[in-house]
Every structure is written in C-alpha cells, then in structure tokens.
Amino acid sequence: MSLRRLFRTPEAVAGFAILGCLVLMVLLAPVLFPRDPLSIAGAPLLRPFQDWALPLGTDRLGRDVLAGLFHGARTSLAVGLAAAAASILVGSVIGTVAGFAGGLVDEALMRITDAFQTVPGFLLSLALVSVVGPSLGVVVVAISLSAWTGPARIARAEVLSIRERDYVASARVIGMHPIEIAFREILPNALPPVLALSSVIVAAAILTEAALSFLGLGDPNRVTWGGMIAEGRAVLRSAPFLSIIPGIALVLAVLGVYLAGEGIVESAATRRGNA
Template identity: 65%
Template sequence: MTAWRRLDPTARIGAGLLLGLVLMALLAPAIRPGDPLAIVAEPLLRPFADAAHPLGTDRLGRDVLAGLMHGARTTLLVAVASAAAALGAGSVVGVLAGFRGGLADAVLMRITEAFQTVPGFLLALAAVSVTGPSVPTLILAIALGGWTPAARVVRAEVLSLRERDFVAAARTMGMGPFAIAFREILPNAFGPVGSLAAITVAAAILIEAALSFLGFGDPNRVSWGSMIAEGRAVLRTAPFLSVVPGLALVATVLTVHLVGQGLTRGGPGHG
C-alpha cells in the first residue's frame, strides 16, 4: 500500500491543495517572470478585463496575479522556516528541561512561561520594530513567539522517557548525558511535536500576513498581507485587490489545517 493510500482522506485533500500551492510558488518566476512589484499596465484593471492580466492590476498598475504567485513564495518561506526554527528551539529547551530536571528544569520552564504570557504576534511585532523588516527578521521574530508549545510537549515526553530501559542501557554503555538526551531521547520524544507542526505553520502564515498588513513586512518582497493592505484605500471601488489575496490566505491556512488534522487522525495504519 502506498503512502498516499495510507493517508486519511482529509489529509489527501489538504496535501493535494498544498501541493498546488507549492507548485504555484515554485513556478511563479516562469509563469510571471520579472519583478512582481513592477508597474506593467494601467492601474485598476478589473479581473478578466485583460487577458495579459487575468486578475487585474492594483492602484499603481502592478499585476495582481504576479503578486499572488510571488507572494506565495514569501508566505511559504517565512511560515515553514519560522515553524521549523520554533519547533527546533522548543524541542531543545524541552529536552534539556525534562532530562536535566532540578534547577535547570525550573529555570527553563519559568522562561517558557514568561514567553507564554505575551502573545506571539506582539513578540514578533516588537522584534521586527527593533531590528527592521526583512525576511530573516520575520522568520526569527515569528519563531520567537512560537517555540513554547513545543518546549512543553517535548518536556512532558522526556519526563516519561528518561527512566526507560533504553536510557539505562545507554548510560551503561558509557554515553554522556547530552548524547543520551539528544541521540536517544529526543528522537523518541519528537513524535508528538509533529502534531504541532500544522498549527505552528498556520499561525506563522497569519502572523506574517498581519505584520505585512501593518507595514512591517519586507519592503522588497510582495506579500499577501501587503496586498490586502494596498487594497484598503480602494475597497469600495476595487474590492478584488483585497479579496483575492485574502481568499488565498484563508485557503492556505485551511489547507494546512486539513493536512494536520488528517495526519493526526489517519496515521500509518489507516487506509
């Protein structure tokens, strides 16, 4: 049985939609080459009024379809990279807290709780405000507010794993504490973190869009959030400028959630 057939039907739908989004992002330079921020036609062309610009143009005459496709690249890059950084950092904190215990556990968990008291969006907003908007800054800023759930989940798993027989066997073989923690325990504790991946990616997509909407995105890259913000000024006369990227944003978040829910329910043994 193939891996595709083992997936939950919900995961299949989500995976198919997500694959389409990834292909759109990868093929953007080929389908819509050039700078998506360049002025290419008269402003405020309606969708389907010009075959060269099927989704119309914005207030400056920039192609909406080009912005949509290139914006997908920005969205996926920031979301996946920041989610990976958040899950990685949280896993390291969780395994250190759970395995070492004692003072290390107390200190790391208090730090985790301190970060949890501040909403992730506010942390990201503060970080970008201080360091300036750019893609690397967005990635680090979003990860800064998203690592705590992974830390708590991994810590709970490590607490249940550190007294298992395979850990005692590793100690008997002379392995050091850090080698045991990261080579033996972490791979076994990382499974439940996978269920957080979809939530983390979806949250990162929304935070990146919100930051770009407020003007804290990378000014050299097109973003769905900045496209929605651009359409605010002409929302009554040209609502498509905000509706098109808004629908893309909603569809992407729903797709990620479908994949996450499907994988959680499906598992390898389901057909």
C-alpha cells in the same frame, strides 16, 4: 504511514490538494512571471478579466495582481516553513534539556518558557519587528520567538516519560555521555508528538506574517499577501478585488496546511489503533 491510509481521510485529501496548488504556485512563479512583481505591468486599477494579458487585473500602481499572488505564495510558504523549523528546533532542544536534566535547570527553563507564553505571540512579533526593522529574516525570528514554547513543553513531557525506560538506563550503564543520551537516545523518540504541531505553527506563521505585512512591517522588497490586502484597503469600495483575491488565497493556504496536518494526525492515530 502508507499513502493509501493517509488519503483515506477527507481532510488529508483536501489539505494536500490545496498545498499541492500552493507548491505549484511557488515553483511556477519565476517561470510564469519572471519580471519583478513590483514593477508596473499595465494601466492602474484594471478589473479582473478586463485584459486577458492581466487576468486578475492591476492594483493602484498598475502592478499585476496575478504575479503578486504567485510571488506572495513564495513569501508565505518560506516564512511558514522557516518559522516552524526554527520553533521546533529550539523548542525540542530546550524541552529535552529541561526534561532530562531536571532540578534547577528544568525549573529555570520552564519559568523562561512561562515568561514567553504570558506575552501574546503577535505582540511579541510586532515589537521585535518594530525595533529591529522589517525584513524576511527578522519576521521569521520574531514568529519563532513566540512559537517555540509549545514544542518545548511537549518535548519536556515526552522526555520525562522516556528517560526512565530500560534502554536509557542501559545507555547510562555503558558510560554514554548524558548529552549523547539526551539527544541521541531520547530526543528521536520524543519528536513525533512535537512534529504534530508543525501544521499549527506553519498556519499561525503565515497569518502572523500577513498581519505584519498588512501593518506595513513586512519585507518591503517582497510581495506579500498581507501587503496586497493592505494595498487594496484604500480602494475597497471601488476595487474590492484587490483585497478579496489575496484574502481568499491566504484563507485557502492556512486551511490547506491545517487540514493536511489534521489528516496526518488522524491517519497516525488510526494506525496506532490498528496496531
């Protein structure tokens, strides 16, 4: 996929522009704001642009809103990427095993997938974090548990269509082990449709992490956008910027991930149509 073809789509241009800003925030956060973002930086409830040393003001405890915004981007991106990677890895393995093995193995794995799909993803994440305790790792695992079913079903469908092709039959004839055939010959060819779900999973993971943090179930040692929105809820009338600023950042991040994913899918579809 050429960059020229990719950036012909307005969705990709907008999405990657937003993602570029998000990545810059992540990289520059420890440089521009080396202090602990949870430390007190000034007088409480300073309004934006009232003090140019604290351009976006401070919260109820006097913490720098701009520093929290930059460090919160690190948490959101880390959770989104880690949850997407774990979900795609688990889903691809389960879908490949189910589609290649067939029979009782396929039936059992698909019923387990159905069981996970019957529970709303956010409720599953909420229950796990409530029981185990809030931390970044637990949040990633909780989100992944509710997101792997989509990749699993797509991987299974792709494997079912690939496993009878000639090159797979040739691999059986020459004596390759079934596991080697499944994960070396079939899975790489089944991955592209699965990877197309990445943007959706990342966006959903960012929103879920923010919702958990808003409810007080995020990592207490990290600044999160959801936690910043919850912090501003108590003074919403007198200082609405405390919730509005991280809320806008959250919307833009999710929109950027989604638009970038749409741009990649549209560019890939255009390439296949021209082939």
